[in-house]
Amino acid sequence: MAPKLEKPATDLVWPPKFPSPKVEVTAAEDWWILAAMNSRSDPWDLIVYNFQTRDCNEVNWCLHHLLGCRRTTQNGRNYEFGTPCTQKQYLYIPNPAWQPPSSADDDAWELVRSVLNTATVKGLYASVGEFGLSISPHDFSRICDLINTKRIAVRFDRHHPHAAEYVSASDTIILSELTRTAINRSMIVHEAVHASFDDRRSQGVYARVIQEECFCYIVQMLYLQKVLGGTWPSH
């Protein structure tokens, strides 16, 4: 039996987004050995860190196309490290604090994705000449793309002090609630605008913090006005 291969449904980031030690792997290692060598009890931590999937067929696709694996396990269902292979094989080791996304993180990602990938959001345009700031459908499409491909991560943390927050140091949107109220959705839009300015900062475009914050609220309110049809929320 040959391994089943499936291209990952989400375009993966390879190598993983943040610099991490790269190790060469050979027939002497497998996922369990690598996990034990790096003080991880679950080999899936390393698989998810490298390939951002828990789907076995997608893992096989990654091993085949990214690592050049051709050697298969005894039952023939999966690839493993070592010869025959098409190249030297390397994997990345997450730092000890890194944790794989939980199912709640996945739910948060789905929520953010479903809120932003809408005609309402992608049709938002705002510009404040006084601040020299603007956001366009093009900017929202770019943020959607970064979220859809998980270059911007989404995490759920019920103890987080804000309903939503974009953290530029880790390119992550954190949600503390997973409800789809108009207010919560508007906060996701607010954070997406922060994410857009952060993205533009990496291209040398800067906004003053207070002006960026005001602008995010303006866009958030524009969004609310659109989804509530002009009826302002009562609280």
Ligand SMILES: [Zn+2]
């Ligand atoms: Zn803000």
